[in-house]
Amino acid sequence: MSRILILSCVLISFLLGACTKKEETSSAPVSKEVNLSIWGNYLSSEMKEAFEKESGIKINISNYSSNEELLAKIQAGASGIDVAVPSDYMVEVLAKMDQLEPLNMDQIPNKSQIDEKFLKQSYDPENKFSVPYTWTTAGIAVNKELYKEEIKSWKDLLANPKLKGKFALLDDVRETMAAALKMNGHSVNTTNEEEIKKAKAVLLKTKKDVKMFSSDTIDILNNKEVAAAQTYSSDALQAAAKNKNIAYILPTEGGTVAIDNLVILKGSKNKEAAHKLINFLMSEKAEQNKVSTIYGGPVLKNTKATLAEDLKANKALFPEDTSKLESLKDLGDKTKLYEDAWTEIKTN
CATH class of the missing domain: 3.40.190.10 (Periplasmic binding protein-like II)
Structure with a gap:
């Protein structure tokens, strides 16, 4: 009986110790960051700061000046990029090279707000790897x-x-x-x-x-x-x-x-943060800011109707003849x- 009592005490002590250790581990600081490679002047400082404040995730930004420069970075094998913004044809190139992670659409609920005409494009007909950012x-x-x-x-x-x-x-x-x-x-x-x-x-x-x-x-x-x-x-x-x-x-x-797209690169070490960033950039708030600051074409269903009149009438932003x-x-x-x-x- 005493042996059973001793074993019980040892087991309880072990479990209590394990619980304490688990609590200590879960309260330890976790590094939160996401590496975004994007065209220059393609994300306003306001939206960068808004995402970091809301999510607690830091965005590390690097730029490129052409799709081919982005491709060269990836082929070099030392990019460290989580999220990139390639144009339409480059999405197809990267997918064929097995350089893209399939997106988890459950983690991108704002996809439901995207205008259908920007989805199911020939370069990614199932939107397996990409969602549109702007055009x-x-x-x-x-x-x-x-x-x-x-x-x-x-x-x-x-x-x-x-x-x-x-x-x-x-x-x-x-x-x-x-x-x-x-x-x-x-x-x-x-x-x-x-x-x-x-x-x-x-x-x-x-x-x-x-x-x-x-x-x-x-x-x-x-x-x-x-x-x-x-x-x-x-x-x-x-x-x-x-x-x-x-x-x-x-x-x-x-x-x-061109439609520029949000993708996650193969081997991303911050996939959860990458999905959060993509979902944020698909939000109405981020899109309104994008159109009014970087003048990228909107991809969400209701954006144009809510823009300021001077933006809606801007023929350089919305050409009449395409x-x-x-x-x-x-x-x-x-x-x-x-x-x-x-x-x-x-x-x-």
Whole structure:
């Protein structure tokens, strides 16, 4: 009987000790952070601070200037990225490379607010890996104080001696090749070698007149480093918010339109925090701020109706005619045709 009593006391002591240890462990501080790699000027400081305050999770931000730069970071194998914001075709590239984690939609309840037209896109038809963050177009920004003549087309930018040394092109193989292809009347997704050669010839010829290749166009426009620039609508509108002389033009030949998406990279060490960040960025509060500060196109169902009247009427943000806009596609092995052309353009 005494042996049973002793064993019982030992067992009770062990259980009490285990409970105490568990309580001590659960109260220990836990590091909370999420690593976000995103285009420059694509998340306002207000929303970064709001998420950190609400969730207790710190956002570590790194930037990239093209989808190919993001891909290079990932291929290098030392990115440490949890959440990234690749454009449509790059989602497909990363999925084919097995570089994306499937999303747990139970942890993204705000997905129900997304406008259906932005879901089930060809690059991720089941939205297994991505949800849309925003959309933009690519066209031309011009400072009318520095260049008073009218710019309507890609030819007015790429083949205009009056702009020699006064304009910039994006440092982005697909977007910059797209401008030359559109100027020649060809698709931005062509795999026709002759059409790609003609586009390369345009850019080789115009290179001598280009002041710089830069994807960070807000500063160079606001600092009056260039009179005109190939740029994204969101960057042009951010620059215009500070300088009323800056206007954004969709060229008559057409341009590109892109949906930028939220994804979680394979091997993320902060998946729960990553899902929380994605869900936050899908909230009405975050979307309203996004449209009014970075001028990215809304993807939620009810956003446009609740915007300020000047934003709703902004034709650069909401173009009336999108019939000549194309989305860039993953071209598989044919992408090398563009890469080879770009290498020659940049090194010639």
